[in-house]
Amino acid sequence: MNPRETFGGGVAVITGAGAGIGAGVARYASRLGMTVVIVDIDGDAAAALRDELSANGARAIDVVCDVRDAVAVADLAEKCYRDLGPVRLLVNNAGIEQFGYLWDTPVENWNRIVDVNITGVFNGVRAFMPKMIATGEPTWLWNMSSIGGVASVPLQTPYIMSKHAVLALTECLRLEVDLAGHRHIHVQAVLPGAVVSNIFDTAGGVADGDVAAAESQREAMLNIKAGAMDAVTAAEVVFEQSADDRFYLLTQPDYVSSAMTERAEILSTQRAPRLRATQRFDPAAH
Template sequence: MNKAEIFKGRTAVITGAGSGIGEGLARVAAAIGMNVVLADVVEDRIARLAVGIEAAGGSALPVATDVGDVAALERLADAAYGRYGEVGLLVNNAGIETIGFSWEISGDTWDRLLSINVRGVVHGCRIFARHMLESGKPGYIANVASIGALGMMPTQAPYMMSKHAVLSFTECLYLEMQLKKAPIHVSAVLPAQVATRIFEDAPTDRQSGFIERQREMMHAMISQSGLTPMEAGEAILDGIASGAFWVSTHPETTAQMARARSDYLANLANPALADQAEALLLAE
């Protein structure tokens, strides 16, 4: 069955829905007939998105949500179930990036990123999984990690480690649902290049020449060669609906990264700089 046959008439909760992949997912979900609950810390973005979805004949509920706040996630669940009675799909998509050397990134920035990128996913799953399991209906939980969950990168340590953590948590959650014989399918989403605002919005605590060049390089790469958020949303929802655990926007890139990671671990190799990162360092 295709995604419309599986999801039409059901309700999706999408965090980080105000822009980028989250917005793309919300628009695609609404287009196939889902009710969409839009969660984001930036209220005006999800308010505008909800108006657009409803103008096109869909149903959308914007809920201002800081996923780093457990009480806010509880309120999100209350709003979703209060309005629609059930949730068939949860996409924990909210996440932020930061760029800088690990020792130069402030404690507040480290804590904020890990709270959003890791705790937000964990508590989102914990809260919504309870409701899904109680309903006894088939449900879907998708956690957005990154292709970075299979790699490493200097000056992106907070982001990279958070995405490794999301992947590991999602693997464990998948096994827990198997152990319970629950009708909840769990997916790990590993997007590669998607044209989002993530580097525009990324906070930096120190704007050295190297850091600024890296930001510009990464922003240019996703802007020029990345999928649009709608294209990413289509690919991701197709993958979730197919029942896949591994969901990718760029399957060949994901397979290549997975093989490289496997070889690296099998050989217990030392971490190595990628060519682009090394070139930037030499120019510093």
């Protein structure tokens, strides 16, 4: 099956769709002929994308929703199934970043990472999965992890931790769906490499402690962003792999696979993670 045959004509619900890879998924889904539900906490960004897609002839709906709010996400699921019909694709994508040493990280920033990146995914699964089960129709559920979900990276610990958690959640959910016999539900993990996004610009930092180290890591990530993959191109790759019934959906297969191989080697040899030269922070330079 190709992506148009698999997804065309269905409903796609995408959280964090106002920008970055979420917006790329929304744009590509609309090209496939899907009805796109653009979910974001930023109402202006969601409305702007709705207008863009609608102007191109697509059916798009914008919804302001905070994925941290379980009741709001449940209401979203109810509205989608009531007004639009069965959801063919749910993308739990909403996520935020954090820079700085873990011991300098503000408690409120840590809690926000956990609430958005991890609990937001759980809220999406819990709100939509019973409805997906009940319809008995083929449906796809993507949870957005990251290349960071198979890596160890200093000065981004809360984010990296959250993406490991999302990957583990998705792997376990896949087993539970199989165990329960829900063959019509395709659970898949998305692991993007560097994709154009504003996630680094809007990431949390630190107010106390080693501010220079936190901002140096932000600068390094912004430099990577300059050569990052276009979000729509990334979405196209992910849709193709999803339609091919893969579990791990990789935006840059060779690059992300190399990180997966390195992770497997670390675990199989039980060696400690090692800093790369590019990860070493020189305080004297700041």
